[in-house]
Amino acid sequence: MELMPQDDQGRLCQRALEALSSGDPQAALPLLERAFKVQDNPALHSYLGYCIAKERGQVRKGRDLCLASLEIEPQNPAHHLNLARVLQIAGQKPEAIAALRKGMESGGSPEIVALLNVLGTRKPPPLRFLSRDNPLNKWIGILLGRVGLR
Template sequence: MATQEIEQYLNRGVLKLGQGDALSALVHFEKAVNAGGGTPECMSYLGYCIAKERGQTARGKILCREALDEDPGNPLHFLNLAKICLLCRDKDGALEALRQGAACGVNEELSALLEEVGSRKPPVFSFLHRDHLLNRYAGVVFSRLGLR
């Protein structure tokens, strides 16, 4: 297939993903890869969509890491890897990927996600240390009640 057609699939997938329709984006990225357009960007997006829609987070991480091996300086791949880590509830892995991506270059979405994931709420009782037993359990209770 022509590279122009592959680019169209990729652009449509990115557009659908931006609109929040990961399932349609997944179809477009799969078509682009099957058409011979296994670019790092396409593989990275495909990995994220597979993890989000099919729940295959291990496969999604592998695709993102392959994209990073081919194009290590692109913060987009780190962003998609971090999103997959967050789907797995691996906050440490997500923070590591986001920090590495921020070191590679400027990406507004990456910076916003790093700010969101990396920031901690203030302790419930500010006069006690953050690790104090009362602060830890009060924070858990308030969070579960939706008061925090």
């Protein structure tokens, strides 16, 4: 296997990140895989985990790669963002929101704020003195929603 110079690996990563920022993880995946073969670093783990989960449907492998990057760099908000994206793909919305909130505690980013807005936050229960799970709260909330007052 022929090793590429460090600047070529940096260019691969840069092109992959540009593809991801333009919303094309399919184009970023082979670039990240080539860069990963040359040098192993936490950023590659994180972005590769997201791309694998998004394009190949390998959510468990993607989550494991993102968690591995968080073990090495727990204060990097990009790793939290990629983990949240993987969790969103897996249909684990509450866990994705928790990962995004940890990312905001680590410094945040505009991408994290945008994804938090997309995932949304729940409105407070109609009767705040009762728990959210109370049937009365559920039915009043449904009723208010149908009437258009909520």
